[in-house]
């Protein structure tokens with residue numbers, strides 16, 4: 001076996017956002033060792049070219065400088081020679097996202113993909129990492145949080161860590177600073193919640209609720225849990241949302257108001273959002289970190305890794321993230337149906353669902369979903385949104401056709417046994433084949449329709465099989481996300497005009513012009529700044545209120561600036577689409593089916609259910 005690759009990382013100049021990272025190879029390729037930084041970070045399907053943040057790089061061997069030649073945007077080759085060889089680089093870190101790296105005088109966070117050079121040809125060698133404390137009195141109380149195995153470092157300490165190969169090294173993000181720590185055990189496995197950023201979260205509530213949620217997921221796939229320890233690395237900011245999954249941890253970015261406050265007895269809408277994010281990333285520890293597409297086994301970190309299966313890894317995960325909240329009793333049936341109705345609403349408001357099918361959406365994630373622009377709603381469909389609804393349809397279809405004997409749960413457990421426990425990647429047709437095997441049903445025509453065509457999903461009919469009535473109504477305003485009955489009969493004005501927009505001090509900026517709407521027909525474009533309707537500047541309530549008084553079929557004069565040129569348009573308001581979904585329980589007769597779907601292992605009936613305890 002090759003000797004370990006040794007890495008060190010020092011937050012060398014927190015005020016300049018610079019890490020100093022070294023990589024030492026005992027036995028470099030004698031013809032000239034090559035090193036590379038990844039072009040992307042697994043879980044976030046976009047080329048990010050982390051090498052662009054390398055500010056300086058140099059190599060040494062036995063105190064002598066070794067020349068480095070740059071071969072392409074992210075690969076370097078050292079001059080031929082024998083080891084040991086050490087490459088030192090300074091990496092700029094000012095991206096406060098779950099996919100990047102960040103460093104200031106308050107804290108440090110990094111994904112290994114941003115900072116650790118890959119030693120080409122020795123990716124399988126074990127890695128040793130020394131995380132060094134920044135110099136200076138102000139950093140004396142900093143601690144380190146990561147799921148990486150310790151070797152020398154104390155608990156939450158600076159010092160030595162190890163990974164069995166490069167893939168593992170970059171799958172344990174690291175947080176350092178003065179964070180809040182809360183710990184609990186789920187099915188016997190230690191879990192830590194690490195919160196960075198100002199917050200007033202009630203830790204007891206977080207511990208209790210996350211324990212319940214994690215145990216639900218562990219029981220779903222079957223004990224024992226696949227990880228020996230799990231760490232939630234939470235960064236709380238004013239406004240933010242995001243997560244990235246890893247094998248034994250997850251990095252989460254949330255609004256501090258999404259965290260529960262002391263004395264709150266209910267799961268608020270904002271806290272529900274946070275719990276949904278936690279649930280999503282935790283489910284990924286099985287679905288995508290261990291059950292993974294063959295295209296990712298192993299990851300090719302130099303370029304795009306194409307698969308049409310993201311609908312399953314992101315969509316099915318998105319389906320189970322909310323479903324687990326009701327299944328473990330953190331939310332009730334009414335709340336769950338509201339969340340589901342909002343997901344359906346978001347999907348129905350995407351005209352692009354008629355253009356791009358789900359398999360294409362997955363395959364082109366690298367250039368479309370992750371690189372959205374003003375035309376995206378017209379051109380693409382989200383593999384999260386539609387993927388989760390396909391998972392819903394699949395689950396209800398299987399339940400209906402097998403009279404409740406089988407469900408998508410069985411398919412997921414079959415995937416876990418065949419691919420998760422074995423580490424064998426899922427082939428492009430693997431999920432469809434396994435779904436048929438696990439349920440005994442012929443499903444090809446459904447997969448053809450739902451994955452490879454743009455035909456509408458039979459949501460209403462399938463929800464109906466489980467006693468859920470689906471109704472569609474007009475949106476009442478741009479803020480109306482659906483899930484609740486209408487309060488008025490007025491349609492939203494922006495919808496009738498066919499735009500999405502953002503109010504500014506000097507007017508209303510058009511962000512999107514929807515396909516086939518009145519605005520598009522009139523020639524209004526994304527980026528236009530609307531300043532007047534029928535010659536009048538909209539009042540304080542804005543453009544939306546000005547249009548809300550109008551009726552479909554009316555013509556309105558619109559003045560807008562395109563760049564610095566004033567333009568005038570005449571647009572005909574169209575009837576808004578009934579694209580806002582409301583779900584309600586319809587039926588006593590199907591109550592048992594509904595119960596088995598939403599609370600499969602709850603012996604109690606709905607009326608005696610306690611939502612939280």
Ligand SMILES: [Zn+2]
Nearest residue numbers: 280284314317
């Ligand atoms: Zn995800």
